[in-house]
Amino acid sequence: MPEKIPCISLLTDFGLQDNFVGVMKAVILKINPRVRIIDLCHQVRPQDILEAAFLLKGSFRFFPRGTVHLVVVDPGVGSKRKSILVKTKDFYFIAPDNGVLSLALADEPIQKIIEITNEKYFLKPLSPTFHGRDIFAPVAGYLSLGKSMDAFGKRLNAIRKLDLAMPRRMKDKLIGEVIYIDRFGNLITNIHKDQFRDFVANSHFKICIAGKELRKLSRSYQEVGVNKPLAIFSSFGNLEISVREANARKFLSVDKGMPIQIVKT
Amino acid sequence: MPEKIPCISLLTDFGLQDNFVGVMKAVILKINPRVRIIDLCHQVRPQDILEAAFLLKGSFRFFPRGTVHLVVVDPGVGSKRKSILVKTKDFYFIAPDNGVLSLALADEPIQKIIEITNEKYFLKPLSPTFHGRDIFAPVAGYLSLGKSMDAFGKRLNAIRKLDLAMPRRMKDKLIGEVIYIDRFGNLITNIHKDQFRDFVANSHFKICIAGKELRKLSRSYQEVGVNKPLAIFSSFGNLEISVREANARKFLSVDKGMPIQIVKT
Amino acid sequence: MPEKIPCISLLTDFGLQDNFVGVMKAVILKINPRVRIIDLCHQVRPQDILEAAFLLKGSFRFFPRGTVHLVVVDPGVGSKRKSILVKTKDFYFIAPDNGVLSLALADEPIQKIIEITNEKYFLKPLSPTFHGRDIFAPVAGYLSLGKSMDAFGKRLNAIRKLDLAMPRRMKDKLIGEVIYIDRFGNLITNIHKDQFRDFVANSHFKICIAGKELRKLSRSYQEVGVNKPLAIFSSFGNLEISVREANARKFLSVDKGMPIQIVKT
Numbered sequence: 001m002p003e004k005i006p007c008i009s010l011l012t013d014f015g016l017q018d019n020f021v022g023v024m025k026a027v028i029l030k031i032n033p034r035v036r037i038i039d040l041c042h043q044v045r046p047q048d049i050l051e052a053a054f055l056l057k058g059s060f061r062f063f064p065r066g067t068v069h070l071v072v073v074d075p076g077v078g079s080k081r082k083s084i085l086v087k088t089k090d091f092y093f094i095a096p097d098n099g100v101l102s103l104a105l106a107d108e109p110i111q112k113i114i115e116i117t118n119e120k121y122f123l124k125p126l127s128p129t130f131h132g133r134d135i136f137a138p139v140a141g142y143l144s145l146g147k148s149m150d151a152f153g154k155r156l157n158a159i160r161k162l163d164l165a166m167p168r169r170m171k172d173k174l175i176g177e178v179i180y181i182d183r184f185g186n187l188i189t190n191i192h193k194d195q196f197r198d199f200v201a202n203s204h205f206k207i208c209i210a211g212k213e214l215r216k217l218s219r220s221y222q223e224v225g226v227n228k229p230l231a232i233f234s235s236f237g238n239l240e241i242s243v244r245e246a247n248a249r250k251f252l253s254v255d256k257g258m259p260i261q262i263v264k265t
Numbered sequence: 266m267p268e269k270i271p272c273i274s275l276l277t278d279f280g281l282q283d284n285f286v287g288v289m290k291a292v293i294l295k296i297n298p299r300v301r302i303i304d305l306c307h308q309v310r311p312q313d314i315l316e317a318a319f320l321l322k323g324s325f326r327f328f329p330r331g332t333v334h335l336v337v338v339d340p341g342v343g344s345k346r347k348s349i350l351v352k353t354k355d356f357y358f359i360a361p362d363n364g365v366l367s368l369a370l371a372d373e374p375i376q377k378i379i380e381i382t383n384e385k386y387f388l389k390p391l392s393p394t395f396h397g398r399d400i401f402a403p404v405a406g407y408l409s410l411g412k413s414m415d416a417f418g419k420r421l422n423a424i425r426k427l428d429l430a431m432p433r434r435m436k437d438k439l440i441g442e443v444i445y446i447d448r449f450g451n452l453i454t455n456i457h458k459d460q461f462r463d464f465v466a467n468s469h470f471k472i473c474i475a476g477k478e479l480r481k482l483s484r485s486y487q488e489v490g491v492n493k494p495l496a497i498f499s500s501f502g503n504l505e506i507s508v509r510e511a512n513a514r515k516f517l518s519v520d521k522g523m524p525i526q527i528v529k530t
Numbered sequence: 531m532p533e534k535i536p537c538i539s540l541l542t543d544f545g546l547q548d549n550f551v552g553v554m555k556a557v558i559l560k561i562n563p564r565v566r567i568i569d570l571c572h573q574v575r576p577q578d579i580l581e582a583a584f585l586l587k588g589s590f591r592f593f594p595r596g597t598v599h600l601v602v603v604d605p606g607v608g609s610k611r612k613s614i615l616v617k618t619k620d621f622y623f624i625a626p627d628n629g630v631l632s633l634a635l636a637d638e639p640i641q642k643i644i645e646i647t648n649e650k651y652f653l654k655p656l657s658p659t660f661h662g663r664d665i666f667a668p669v670a671g672y673l674s675l676g677k678s679m680d681a682f683g684k685r686l687n688a689i690r691k692l693d694l695a696m697p698r699r700m701k702d703k704l705i706g707e708v709i710y711i712d713r714f715g716n717l718i719t720n721i722h723k724d725q726f727r728d729f730v731a732n733s734h735f736k737i738c739i740a741g742k743e744l745r746k747l748s749r750s751y752q753e754v755g756v757n758k759p760l761a762i763f764s765s766f767g768n769l770e771i772s773v774r775e776a777n778a779r780k781f782l783s784v785d786k787g788m789p790i791q792i793v794k795t
Binding site: 019134 | 500
């Protein structure tokens with residue numbers, strides 16, 4: 001049995017050029033010096049709730065059971081938007097209630113939602129512009145110490161959901177779009193491999209994007225020649241368009257939002 | 266009572282593209298495997314002592330009591346500049362004696378200053394270009410193990426101070442400048458909220474920067490329309506100029522050093 | 531005696547803008563919650579095996595004894611390239627067998643090599659594009675728990691080696707090249723100080739690069755005037771060309787691969 005050590009993951013759009021992330025960690029460790037803090041990602045595009053939601057959805061299950069996932073992408077900081085704490089069977093989630101948790105929690109049954117309101121656990125004076133430091137970090141710290149969820153506020157019945165661009169399915173076409181582009185320039189679409197397989201079944205197909213047509217799925221980047229495009233299921237389960245040993249975003253001049261079509265042939 | 270675990274914070278201009286920060290952490294953990302290391306920030310503009318001093322001043326108090334704040338922004342590495350270790354009531358500070366600690370220590374009474382000279386605690390051979398690895402990291406490691414300050418060298422009476430641009434106060438005007446710009450493009454000025462309030466008292470005022478006039482302080486970014494500028498106290502206490510859901514630096518074409526005036530009306 | 535805490539270092543080309551590194555850490559901590567994870571560097575140029583090999587060579591010895599060095603720069607992911615686990619007297623190394631370990635292991639006698647094949651320790655389903663998460667991270671985690679090397683696969687006799695550009699030595703000339711450029715723009719060459727000293731011995735010399743001639747080695751950046759070039763041994767032991775308080779890469783318009791000559795005079 002591994003020793004029980006609490007874990008907090010951090011997902012923000014704070015970047016690493018300022019002191020925001022460092023100060024949040026300081027606040028957490030001052031409350032719970034034993035907690036492990038894992039940086040999930042801090043380079044979410046500023047205020048891009050959808051991007052954070054997508055990254056969280058692909059990542060949260062890999063963490064140790066009991067991990068507190070703390071997400072601060074918060075364009076509404078200081079407004080009336082709520083702060084929430086959510087429990088599922090295996091994880092806790094803390095975030096502004098702006099939809100950033102909704103993609104992850106679409107797959108993971110919610111057991112309990114608390115609106116965070118108990119100022120006893122906030123830093124004072126409370127800044128109107130940095131709830132990451134003054135509300136979310138200390139609440140995560142106290143929760144990781146074993147504090148009961150009910151200590152932080154009253155129950156809510158539902159969280160806000162994102163209007164995610166879902167693929168549209170027609171008779172012979174499945175139309176999706178590029179929703180994320182990684183460091184290597186790989187184009188991640190909103191078409192999950194289960195949807196793809198369900199649509200294509202045993203038919204022949206072509207994948208059309210940016211004027212290119214691909215007629216097969218590759219199992220690895222090496223199945224095509226250098227600088228050739230390929231379609232593959234990404235390591236997080238979505239249909240991905242890549243160019244071997246090159247940057248598909250630049251190579252195909254594609255940005256987020258670009259449509260992709262799967263056509264039965 | 267939380268278990269007592271020593272903490273070291275790191276603030277450098279090393280960036281994250283090289284192995285400098287990773288190697289400093291390795292050196293620290295080799296000496297004290299139990300210490301917690303928190304990255305405060307590594308993206309200080311190369312050799313910008315003032316920027317590091319400003320970040321440290323806004324951050325150091327959020328850390329656990331007893332934290333060793335290790336600051337390596339060191340354009341004079343290898344020259345005659347001293348290396349210092351400073352104790353205050355709640356913290357230790359280790360840095361080159363180039364003024365980088367002086368803004369933080371303006372608010373925090375110094376109890377003791379040691380010039381770090383005892384080569385027993387340095388890595389050998391001592392590189393003339395990377396004292397972060399060979400002097401500062403091991404000294405922080407040994408200090409976090411409980412080694413007495415006096416082991417590292419002889420007492421000093423004073424540290425070097427920065428000539429910080431202080432706001433100039435005239436009869437009806439307070440003139441400051443932009444001293445920091447964060448990831449979101451928010452413009453942080455050298456006017457602290459206490460100075461602002463003391464100057465303005467109960468008068469009406471206007472805030473003038475880059476041809477814009479603002480006649481109120483906002484409590485949150487949502488008080489103005491999207492793409493409208495606002496003045497707010499930053500989460501670290503300074504007067505900040507922002508543009509709602511936009512990048513004020515780009516929107517107002519402002520860079521560090523831009524003057525800002527508070528005028529009584 | 532410091533308490534024995536296992537350490538894993540991470541060296542990748544994943545960058546920090548995605549969730550790759552965070553998810554690898556999650557996988558490791560889920561297996562071994564006590565392990566210390568140190569980011570050596572994640573900003574290796576995408577798929578630049580040589581750059582990673584160079585950073586590892588300069589860094590691995592600074593880590594605590596027993597550290598598992600996990601390196602994922604893996605352009606061949608999903609192909610037939612092997613995954614390897616190597617033991618030396620003081621360290622473990624885990625990486626794709628593409629030469630990325632070969633510079634470090636040129637100096638460090640290999641005691642044992644295992645080809646990682648035992649799927650019992652892999653995450654399922656195994657992604658063809660992210661072995662960092664599904665193979666390397668869990669193997670590092672189990673190894674740090676004390677699992678025997680032999681559990682992971684069968685012995686190999688040799689690892690792949692890189693064709694590193696070695697300096698060419700002629701009668702009166704030593705010709706090397708710039709192989710790494712750090713954040714500050716310092717130009718790191720493939721000429722090690724031992725080679726330099728052995729070649730130059732007691733002769734006079736000039737160092738020629740980008741049309742500049744330098745006739746001495748400096749001990750610190752301050753030995754020349756501001757904006758003047760200098761030659762110095764880098765903190766990792768290689769001949770380095772810098773410009774005081776400036777960026778030598780920009781100042782001298784030099785990129786990786788630029789030749790440098792040491793000429794006896």
